[in-house]
Amino acid sequence: MKFMQEHKSFFVLHVGPELHRKEQIENTQCVNSRRVNATAETKKTENKKRSIKTVLVDGVKQIVVTLLIMVIGFFAINYQAYYEIIKNKIEEYMGIKEKSQLTDMVEPAQNTEQKLLSTDKSTMKQVKEIPPLNLEITPPDTRLIIPRINKNIPVVRVSSEHLIEKDWNALEKDMQEALKNGVVHYPGTSLPDQTGNTVITGHSSYFPWDPGRFKDVFALLHEVVVGDKIAMYYNQHKYIYKVSEIKVVLPSNLEILKQTTGKRLTLITCTPVGTNLKRLVVIADLFEEQN
Numbered sequence: 001m002k003f004m005q006e007h008k009s010f011f012v013l014h015v016g017p018e019l020h021r022k023e024q025i026e027n028t029q030c031v032n033s034r035r036v037n038a039t040a041e042t043k044k045t046e047n048k049k050r051s052i053k054t055v056l057v058d059g060v061k062q063i064v065v066t067l068l069i070m071v072i073g074f075f076a077i078n079y080q081a082y083y084e085i086i087k088n089k090i091e092e093y094m095g096i097k098e099k100s101q102l103t104d105m106v107e108p109a110q111n112t113e114q115k116l117l118s119t120d121k122s123t124m125k126q127v128k129e130i131p132p133l134n135l136e137i138t139p140p141d142t143r144l145i146i147p148r149i150n151k152n153i154p155v156v157r158v159s160s161e162h163l164i165e166k167d168w169n170a171l172e173k174d175m176q177e178a179l180k181n182g183v184v185h186y187p188g189t190s191l192p193d194q195t196g197n198t199v200i201t202g203h204s205s206y207f208p209w210d211p212g213r214f215k216d217v218f219a220l221l222h223e224v225v226v227g228d229k230i231a232m233y234y235n236q237h238k239y240i241y242k243v244s245e246i247k248v249v250l251p252s253n254l255e256i257l258k259q260t261t262g263k264r265l266t267l268i269t270c271t272p273v274g275t276n277l278k279r280l281v282v283i284a285d286l287f288e289e290q291n
Contacts, residue, residue, distance in 0.1 A: 079208070100150040105238075156183070163188050196260055198265050203269065205274045221282060245281075
């Protein structure tokens with residue numbers, strides 16, 4: 001007893017093996033539970049990341065496909081205009097582009113020196129000595145000649161009635177109808193025999209199902225350069241203009257329609273070809289007038 005009293009502080013209570021095993025199991029279950037929860041959270045995060053990535057990839061694919069369809073549709077609708085543009089570029093690159101036969105129509109008339117024929121020669125000899133006559137046939141209608149793009153285009157006039165009434169929808173309808181038959185003289189602007197600004201507008205491209213024959217008549221207008229000559233026939237007179245300025249403006253820019261103190265020709269079309277975003281404007285001043 002005395003020994004136990006002296007050494008009682010050294011006694012340790014030992015728990016049975018069943019209780020110790022129970023604690024180990026509980027600890028193991030707790031650790032496993034944490035691992036399961038951590039694994040579940042990791043999978044949840046990975047699934048979330050995978051889901052976002054999948055959405056982004058699918059979104060990019062849809063955008064690419066949509067853009068591809070839009071591009072194909074755009075060129076399908078405007079194939080006639082772009083065929084002219086591509087053909088012109090290929091001919092220039094290969095050096096096979098021929099000089100337009102319309103060039104002679106915008107050059108100033110040259111006076112041919114007349115010589116008296118000798119009367120002591122036979123009739124046939126006299127006929128052979130007669131120089132060829134340089135007679136130009138003046139078209140009966142109003143026409144626009146642009147040698148650079150090899151275009152000889154009828155100019156259609158539209159009534160100013162709806163312009164005066166400020167009925168813009170009706171005016172636009174009249175002009176769209178007139179554009180089926182050529183380029184259109186913008187109502188309210190001057191005519192070639194008048195001082196001021198003669199404004200002509202035409203399609204660079206239009207719907208392929210439209211019945212008009214001049215849907216892409218100005219598709220190559222951007223090929224015109226400063227210094228080029230353009231002719232316009234009006235009332236059996238020929239007016240030759242020289243290009244002085246080329247610019248691109250917004251559709252809301254009405255400065256291009258304003259009258260001028262001199263005789264001017266202004267050509268307008270939509271640009272880029274196949275869109276209605278901006279206007280390509282070619283300005284030419286009167287160079288010569290021929291009766």
